[in-house]
Amino acid sequence: LKLKHANISVNSSVGFTLQPGIVSCFERSPIDNKQTTKKSKTIEELKKQIEFLKQYVYKPRTKLQQVIESLIQRCKDYADFDPFISSAQPSNPWISDDVTLWHLNNDLVKTPTEKRVRRWAISLEELLADPTGVVEFEEYLRKEYSYENILFWKAVQALKHGSQSDVPNRVKNIYE
Numbered sequence: 239l240k241l242k243h244a245n246i247s248v249n250s251s252v253g254f255t256l257q258p259g260i261v262s263c264f265e266r267s268p269i270d271n272k273q274t275t276k277k278s279k280t281i282e283e284l285k286k287q288i289e290f291l292k293q294y295v296y297k298p299r300t301k302l303q304q305v306i307e308s309l310i311q312r313c314k315d316y317a318d319f320d321p322f323i324s325s326a327q328p329s330n331p332w333i334s335d336d337v338t339l340w341h342l343n344n345d346l347v348k349t350p351t352e353k354r355v356r357r358w359a360i361s362l363e364e365l366l367a368d369p370t371g372v373v374e375f376e377e378y379l380r381k382e383y384s385y386e387n388i389l390f391w392k393a394v395q396a397l398k399h400g401s402q403s404d405v406p407n408r409v410k411n412i413y414e
Contacts, residue, residue, distance in 0.1 A: 315360050316360070318353065318356065319353070319357055345369040346369050346370055346373065347370055350370050350371075350374070354368065354370070358371050358374075366391070372388070375388060376388050390412065393408065393411065393412045394412065397409065397412065
């Protein structure tokens with residue numbers, strides 16, 4: 239049986255062979271396999287290994303504790319905004335005929351709800367993810383004379399989500 243594909247030829251009697259100059263992962267390593275050559279360890283080496291393993295086992299794992307604490311804090315921060323934990327306010331429009339919830343949670347509203355503003359207070363990402371939050375943030379930056387910061391952020395977002403053919407023009411516009 240002899241097959242040829244790309245630069246590899248398979249021969250059932252010999253194994254894998256390659257054309258000259260082609261490196262393969264099927265070639266034998268110049269270093270012997272650890273499974274074939276086992277060196278018996280001395281008592282000193284075994285004692286060192288036992289000490290290392292003891293130190294490793296008893297090493298305090300503070301990172302896991304920090305991760306757990308931050309996860310718990312995140313759950314507490316977002317608990318008010320989870321529809322499975324807290325009920326929809328004012329009422330669920332799927333159950334009742336009240337459409338107030340739809341009007342309050344439109345993308346752009348004149349006056350945002352308290353719940354929406356509390357969500358913006360969690361992080362800047364939450365504020366910038368909400369279209370009403372972006373508008374409010376733009377107004378604030380205009381008052382603080384740093385409106386160009388949000389313009390830069392918007393240009394970078396347009397660059398990230400735009401087509402590949404527009405990249406040179408958009409980068410030039412950002413630079414200027």
